[in-house]
Amino acid sequence: MSVGLGIVFGVVVAIITALVLAPPVPHVRFGSLRERFGPELDRVTAQHHGDAKAAERELKARVRRFGNLRPLSLTAPTRERYAAQWADLQGQFVDCPGAAVAKANRLLWQLAVARGYPADSHARQVEALSVHHPRRVDGIRQLHTAAQQSAAGEAEPETMRQAMVSGRLLFEELLTTQPREEGARKARAPRLQNVPVQRTADRTRSLG
Structure with missing residues (x-):
């Protein structure tokens, strides 16, 4: 060879x-x-x-x-405070939907940060939430988009209402889901109530 x-x-x-x-x-x-x-x-x-x-x-x-991110715990008073703030925003939606959506968008971001999710950018926070709350994460996208559209004067009332509904589902899940290391014991926050958010000539509509 x-x-x-x-x-x-x-x-x-x-x-x-x-x-x-x-x-x-x-x-x-x-x-x-x-x-x-x-x-x-x-x-x-x-x-x-x-x-x-x-x-x-x-x-x-x-x-x-x-995947290795471990959400932080919330104290019972903190969960109750967040729940009360969200309920108040739903009430504000009746008269000022745009302002309520903008505040709800900020409040949901603040809650996610309090649970330990990224605070440096909306995109990274959404990605992290999608790993741990994949079936509810679209709520933060909808609220973020609706808030931007509202600021530009382009948001439709129904779009904002749907964003509040979807955002609330993620908000509730972030409030009630506790870190795995606490085992099966889950501290439950008060369930957010449906409140009227949009008046029409002959009826009042509620968040779903």
Whole structure:
């Protein structure tokens, strides 16, 4: 065997050996992502124009960044204070929907920060929330968008109402869900009540 062929043969053997001995790459099945993220998987897939592989990569990256985040506890008085503030904003929505939505957007952000979620940007906070509250995270997106539209004078009343409804679902979940290390014991905050938020000529509508 010539020296050249010997070198080539040695390189091939080294590559094959490396592939055989390399540790397996962890693989998260699409079904596992579906179980974990639910509708959030559909949203991300649509954002990537139906590219399921791209959606998988994005969600796996979120899990790597925020999967180890452990939400902070809230004291009972703190939870009650937040619940009272949200109820007050729902009442304000009757007469000043735009202002109420803007305040609700800030209050939801503040609650998320108090639970230990990122405070440096809206995008990072949403990504972290999507890992731990995937079925409710759209509430913070809707409130954020409605607040921006309201500031620009472009928000429709029904859009703002739906944003308040969706935002409340995430708000309640952030109030009542306690860190895993507390075990099965979950301290429950007072359930937020449905209150009138939009008057019409002949009836009063309520948040769902």
